[in-house]
Structures are given as structure tokens and as C-alpha cells.
Amino acid sequence: MEYNTQKTQLNMPEYGRIIQQLVERCKEVSDKEERNEMAMAIIDFMGQRNPQLRDEENYKHKLWDHLFILANYDLDVDSPYPFPTQEQLQEKxxxxxxxxxxxxxxxxxxxxxxxxxxxxxxxxxxxxxxxxxxxxxxxxxxxxxxxxxxxxxxxxxxxxxxxxxxxxxxxxxxxxxxxKIYYANNTNRNNNNKNTNNKNQPAKRRFNNNNHKNNRR
Structure with a gap:
């Protein structure tokens, strides 16, 4: 029985050992065109295994960066994005x-x-x-x-x-x-209250007149 501690160390554990093994297999492919096709297939697989990445901006670019990290910065494929160097990724x-x-x-x-x-x-x-x-x-x-x-x-x-x-x-x-600003605000507020009261005056008069008529009946 082989324990995980005896296996090759995972560069990015969140992708699991299967994807790590696929990347190692891709590195061994001698034909460049076949290697490119396999790299594209691995990128699609990585996206399926981590659907949450699709919500992030430029998630395809991130997947290609992760592929290069999984390959330990040693993968000869045609990427649509420039591969980062190890120094860039480790820069604080x-x-x-x-x-x-x-x-x-x-x-x-x-x-x-x-x-x-x-x-x-x-x-x-x-x-x-x-x-x-x-x-x-x-x-x-x-x-x-x-x-x-x-x-x-x-x-x-x-x-x-x-x-x-x-x-x-x-x-x-x-x-x-x-x-000045406090005085101006209070002046405007008082004027608004006065205007509101003035608008309500006719309605109050009608209400009082109607009550007076009803009482006379």
C-alpha cells in the first residue's frame, strides 16, 4: 500500500492528484501539437473541477497560470497568455x-x-x-x-x-x-412647514364648515 506521503508532492493540492498526473503526462508528450491539445483538455478539466473560478475575472488566464505552476514552471505549450515566472509568483x-x-x-x-x-x-x-x-x-x-x-x-x-x-x-x-448653514437649514425647514400648513388650511375650513352644517341639521 502506498501512502500519500510517499507520492510526489502536489504543487496545488486543491486540484487533486489526477490533474497533477495529467500535467506530468503532458510534459512527457514529445509532439508539440499533441501536447498543446492535451494542455487545452487539462484546462477544460480544471475549469470543471473548480467551477467557482468562472465567477472571477479573467478566470481562463488564472487557469493557465495554475497549469504552469502544476508543471513546476516547465511546460512547452502554446499558451494564449504569457506564463509567469516563479520569481513573479513568489514576489511579496x-x-x-x-x-x-x-x-x-x-x-x-x-x-x-x-x-x-x-x-x-x-x-x-x-x-x-x-x-x-x-x-x-x-x-x-x-x-x-x-x-x-x-x-x-x-x-x-x-x-x-x-x-x-x-x-x-x-x-x-x-x-x-x-x-450659517444651520441657520439656512432651519429657515428652509420652517418655510416648508409654513407652506404645508397653508396648503392644509382650505381643507381644514371645508372640514369645519361641513361639521357646522351637520350640527345645524
């Missing part, structure tokens, strides 16, 4: 850069930094002031969610000033409620 991925927000400010998220940079680029004016106040409002929401406690506006203003390296400053405002 580049180290990912971590977001700048760390420590005490990490809960604000990277999007806040991007908005801050956008606000810094804008010229002075109402649009810039509105964006800065939007940023401050979102910072306040993020702070309250992460820390589960109420934060005063002056703390948010200090954090905004520090994150922007003193290029954005709201410390002259007492609170967000007294800022």
Missing part, C-alpha cells in the same frame, strides 16, 4: 499605506480627511464655509457614535483645526447652531 505584495488618521482621531475616518483637503482647495466664500460646517457636523456625529458620549462644539472645532494643520478654523463660532 507591496506594503499597503495606512491612513493618516491614527490615535485619538481614527474614528473620524479617511473620508473626513478627503473633505478637509477639498475644503482647503476651495476659494474663500459661502461654498467653502458651508463645506467646512458640513465637515464639522459629520465629525460631531462620528465622535458621538464612536465615543457614545456628547461632545461640545468647541472640541470639534479644535480637532478640525488640528486635522487641517490650522488651515481651517471655526473657533470663532460659538456653536454649530449659530453657523
Amino acid at each position: 505584495p507591496k506594503r499597503m499605506e495606512y491612513p493618516k488618521l491614527q490615535g485619538d482621531f481614527k474614528f473620524y475616518g479617511k473620508s473626513i480627511l478627503q473633505l478637509i483637503e477639498k475644503a482647503i482647495e476651495l476659494e474663500a466664500g459661502d461654498e467653502k464655509e458651508a463645506l467646512i460646517e458640513v465637515i464639522a457636523n459629520n465629525m460631531k456625529k462620528s465622535y458621538n457614535v464612536y465615543n457614545k458620549e456628547h461632545v461640545t462644539d468647541d472640541v470639534i472645532f479644535r480637532h478640525l483645526k488640528e486635522l487641517s494643520e490650522n488651515r481651517l478654523d471655526l473657533t470663532s463660532i460659538e456653536s454649530l447652531e449659530k453657523s
